[in-house]
Amino acid sequence: MQTATSFWTTPWLHPLNDVAAIDDLLAQLHPTWSLGRIKARVMRVVVETPDTKTFVLEPNRNWRGFRAGQHVGVEVEIAGVRYQRRYSLSSAPSAAPVIAITVKHQPGGKVSAWMHDHLHVGSALTLEPAAGSFTLPSPLPARILMLSAGSGITPVMSMLRALIASAAPLDVDFVHVVRRPENAVFAPELAHLAATVSGLRVHHYYSASGGRLDVPALTRLVPDCDECAVLLCGPTSFMTAFRPHFAGRLSEESFGAPIVAPDAASATAVEILCTRSERAFTASGDTPLLIAAERAGLRPRYGCRMGICHTCSCVKRSGTVENVLTRKLSSEPNERIQLCVSHARTDCTLDL
Amino acid sequence: MTLTQAEADAFGAELDALRNEVLADLGERDAAHIRRVVRLSRGSAIAGRSLLMFGFDPLSWTLGVGALTIAKILENMEIGHNVMHGQYDWMNDPTLDSQTYEWDIVCDSGSWRHYHNYEHHTFTNIVGRDRDVGYGLLRISPEQYWHPKHLVQPISNVMLSALFQWGVGLHGLDLTRALRGKTSRARLRRESRAFVRKAARQLAKDYVFFPLLALGNAPRVFVGNLTANLIRNVWTNVIIFCGHFPEGARVYTREETRNESRGAWYLRQLQGSANIDGGPLFHVMTGHLSHQIEHHLFPDLPAHRYAEIAPRVRAICGKYGLPYNTGSFWRQYGSVLKKLFVYALPERTAAPAAA
Numbered sequence: 001m002q003t004a005t006s007f008w009t010t011p012w013l014h015p016l017n018d019v020a021a022i023d024d025l026l027a028q029l030h031p032t033w034s035l036g037r038i039k040a041r042v043m044r045v046v047v048e049t050p051d052t053k054t055f056v057l058e059p060n061r062n063w064r065g066f067r068a069g070q071h072v073g074v075e076v077e078i079a080g081v082r083y084q085r086r087y088s089l090s091s092a093p094s095a096a097p098v099i100a101i102t103v104k105h106q107p108g109g110k111v112s113a114w115m116h117d118h119l120h121v122g123s124a125l126t127l128e129p130a131a132g133s134f135t136l137p138s139p140l141p142a143r144i145l146m147l148s149a150g151s152g153i154t155p156v157m158s159m160l161r162a163l164i165a166s167a168a169p170l171d172v173d174f175v176h177v178v179r180r181p182e183n184a185v186f187a188p189e190l191a192h193l194a195a196t197v198s199g200l201r202v203h204h205y206y207s208a209s210g211g212r213l214d215v216p217a218l219t220r221l222v223p224d225c226d227e228c229a230v231l232l233c234g235p236t237s238f239m240t241a242f243r244p245h246f247a248g249r250l251s252e253e254s255f256g257a258p259i260v261a262p263d264a265a266s267a268t269a270v271e272i273l274c275t276r277s278e279r280a281f282t283a284s285g286d287t288p289l290l291i292a293a294e295r296a297g298l299r300p301r302y303g304c305r306m307g308i309c310h311t312c313s314c315v316k317r318s319g320t321v322e323n324v325l326t327r328k329l330s331s332e333p334n335e336r337i338q339l340c341v342s343h344a345r346t347d348c349t350l351d352l
Numbered sequence: 353m354t355l356t357q358a359e360a361d362a363f364g365a366e367l368d369a370l371r372n373e374v375l376a377d378l379g380e381r382d383a384a385h386i387r388r389v390v391r392l393s394r395g396s397a398i399a400g401r402s403l404l405m406f407g408f409d410p411l412s413w414t415l416g417v418g419a420l421t422i423a424k425i426l427e428n429m430e431i432g433h434n435v436m437h438g439q440y441d442w443m444n445d446p447t448l449d450s451q452t453y454e455w456d457i458v459c460d461s462g463s464w465r466h467y468h469n470y471e472h473h474t475f476t477n478i479v480g481r482d483r484d485v486g487y488g489l490l491r492i493s494p495e496q497y498w499h500p501k502h503l504v505q506p507i508s509n510v511m512l513s514a515l516f517q518w519g520v521g522l523h524g525l526d527l528t529r530a531l532r533g534k535t536s537r538a539r540l541r542r543e544s545r546a547f548v549r550k551a552a553r554q555l556a557k558d559y560v561f562f563p564l565l566a567l568g569n570a571p572r573v574f575v576g577n578l579t580a581n582l583i584r585n586v587w588t589n590v591i592i593f594c595g596h597f598p599e600g601a602r603v604y605t606r607e608e609t610r611n612e613s614r615g616a617w618y619l620r621q622l623q624g625s626a627n628i629d630g631g632p633l634f635h636v637m638t639g640h641l642s643h644q645i646e647h648h649l650f651p652d653l654p655a656h657r658y659a660e661i662a663p664r665v666r667a668i669c670g671k672y673g674l675p676y677n678t679g680s681f682w683r684q685y686g687s688v689l690k691k692l693f694v695y696a697l698p699e700r701t702a703a704p705a706a707a
Binding site: 077278 | 378379381382383384391394397438441442443444445447451454465466470553556557561563592
């Protein structure tokens with residue numbers, strides 16, 4: 001496979017093997033034709049709530065499938081600029097050949113707004129392969145608590161659908177936190193599943209009336225929650241509230257920008273040298289390198305800006321940076337780092 | 353022509369404002385432009401190579417050479433050169449990425465990015481720092497030291513233009529510096545390897561691969577490709593020489609440019625560059641290097657914007673009493689040729705001051 005790939009892509013065959021040119025031509029002929037890229041056609045658009053839509057997509061043959069809970073890269077072009085975002089798949093793998101993403105229109109969110117306004121039945125979309133380690137534990141635990149808040153419901157919904165499709169005996173409590181009843185996505189389907197699937201209990205918790213959900217309130221909803229394996233997904237503050245309590249029995253995924261406590265030692269300014277652009281800039285230790293580089297007028301590629309997609313990944317030639325998500329230090333030369341979640345700890349040289 | 357520090361700052365601020373205005377307006381239109389040119393160039397290459405490969409008469413040969421030449425010129429000038437300047441990096445399109453683009457010329461893109469984007473565009477027209485001043489071969493201003501090789505420069509210029517892509521490729525190796533022993537062996541090895549690999553690929557493509565594909569038509573394809581490369585070489589050479597060498601474009605010394613402010617940098621870019629008048633088609637076929645002034649002021653703005661902002665750049669220059677060097681192709685290239693003859697000879701050192 002390796003040799004075959006390098007044979008077909010060798011520069012010695014150029015321009016006959018110019019994949020970009022051939023793909024451009026194929027795209028003119030049919031919107032989802034491509035040699036290697038995943039292109040999908042929008043089959044259906046479901047309005048879930050006033051600010052959330054589900055896009056049911058049929059990907060072309062380059063799609064390699066996914067596991068429930070994983071996310072998919074979506075590439076859109078808005079006013080000439082390509083943007084990449086990752087969205088959790090909300091459908092079950094068994095729904096193939098179609099897949100679904102459920103997208104909340106984020107206030108001020110460029111890509112989600114564009115998708116809500118411009119994606120209609122028949123539109124084509126470019127995807128990146130599914131990825132992510134937030135999936136159903138294997139072997140399946142006997143008692144499962146699925147705990148989600150806001151948009152965090154999407155990967156958990158995918159897992160629930162996958163569990164039901166597998167026809168295995170269930171013992172699942174599905175707790176979903178939203179502000180108000182009208183914000184609850186998948187509510188009719190969840191009500192229907194709760195009524196028809198034995199072993200599934202669905203609890204909606206409305207924070208506008210009940211206040212923030214905490215461990216005691218959760219225990220009132222699910223008295224034996226301490227005996228469950230927990231699948232947790234929601235915004236950062238939500239995760240922080242439950243993470244310590246369920247430590248050790250937890251699979252999780254969070255979204256939202258990482259919150260970093262700046263401490264005096266790490267806030268020192270360091271000098272960053274960029275070898276490709278032959279530029280230098282100063283970064284303070286409490287600013288992600290991506291933002292520091294942008295402030296200096298550089299335009300590194302980026303996607304999620306929260307450490308998931310690796311679009312901004314770049315080779316660090318020297319120096320030490322800290323990944324603020326993992327708290328891991330990278331000091332080895334020539335390591336790939338993610339600019340959006342890396343803070344410089346010493347002077348660095350980047351392949352940027 | 354010089355400005356006071358305050359004038360230079362104000363001049364720079366006006367150009368910065370213009371630049372930011374264009375940056376804020378980048379979008380669909382610019383993306384559509386570059387993609388249209390990319391498709392045009394690809395289509396033209398396919399048409400040209402097919403005509404050469406499958407035709408058998410002189411007419412299809414001529415058309416094939418023409419189409420392939422246009423494809424190569426567009427690819428080198430409007431696409432390659434401009435993409436590698438980062439003019440389209442904001443699109444996040446990996447096929448138009450300044451750091452990874454590779455062009456259809458024997459010059460390796462990595463070496464080009466360094467000596468052109470960095471050296472030439474940063475130290476424009478500083479004698480001794482910008483090797484594009486005469487390309488180490490020609491003497492185009494009295495500030496350059498005379499050397500006996502300059503006696504034959506009208507002839508060496510003709511040879512350079514015919515073999516221009518090799519000049520561009522070898523320029524990256526900086527052989528004059530290497531011959532003086534000032535380049536480390538490791539660096540020379542690394543850079544010459546990149547050059548040799550790229551050159552071999554280009555030669556294989558145009559003179560082995562495509563001729564072999566044409567079977568019995570191999571000689572026809574071989575000569576056609578050679579001709580297309582030759583015309584492309586001459587055209588790019590002529591256009592590029594009109595950028596910095598015509599009458600009125602000045603050079604600088606290192607001393608003059610020490611601790612230069614942004615305004616003064618703009619002023620140097622303006623006074624070191626010259627435009628060529630022409631229509632939209634002409635501008636595209638030069639990769640908008642006919643707007644050399646705008647290109648040197650704003651090397652990373654999409655080039656098709658240069659023609660649009662040129663009147664405003666000219667007005668800003670007028671406001672500060674600065675010359676804006678533009679003229680017809682023949683006027684500009686004529687003055688380059690004249691310089692090549694004039695500066696082929698050393699100055700008469702004892703010339704008396706003008707009476």
